Amino acid sequence: MMNINDINKRIKQRPPFQMIEKVLEVTPGESAVGIKNVSINEPYFMGHFPGAPIMPGVLIIESCAQLSSFVFDTDAADPDAIYVLAKVDNFKFSKPVIPGDQLVITVTKNKVVGPFAILDAKVMVDNELRAKGTMTFTKADRKQIFGE
Numbered sequence: 001m002m003n004i005n006d007i008n009k010r011i012k013q014r015p016p017f018q019m020i021e022k023v024l025e026v027t028p029g030e031s032a033v034g035i036k037n038v039s040i041n042e043p044y045f046m047g048h049f050p051g052a053p054i055m056p057g058v059l060i061i062e063s064c065a066q067l068s069s070f071v072f073d074t075d076a077a078d079p080d081a082i083y084v085l086a087k088v089d090n091f092k093f094s095k096p097v098i099p100g101d102q103l104v105i106t107v108t109k110n111k112v113v114g115p116f117a118i119l120d121a122k123v124m125v126d127n128e129l130r131a132k133g134t135m136t137f138t139k140a141d142r143k144q145i146f147g148e
Helices: 004-008 057-072 142-146
Strands: 022-027 031-037 081-093 102-113 116-125 128-141
Touching: 004 022, 022 057, 031 057, 057 081, 057 102, 057 116, 057 128, 081 142, 102 128, 128 142
Parallel strands: none
Antiparallel strands: 022 031, 031 102, 081 128, 102 116, 116 128
């Protein structure tokens, strides 16, 4: 299990855009399970939607994507590696996520095709499915993207 301090050593995102707060398990190269606690203090709730706060679906997908980095970059050995989300397929949202919910996210490697890794994601709240879908990633070199 990884707490927020352990996660900060491994994940590239930081608040207010860091979505994963606890990692319960990782099977390197295969799967990961993590937690996202949904708080009313998150800035997007001011506008999505006033009086009826719902976590945007794109941020649920981002939470799944951030957890996926633990499947790929198992030891954070390459600081120049960035795993880029290339495609999102068939994400379905069965019930809104609201403040106070705790997302239990599971990502599992489906297959690797050339430079692309395909992962399936499942998001649960209180043992109830809230979202699921598939994401495709590719590894990019930070220097190629930003010219550093």
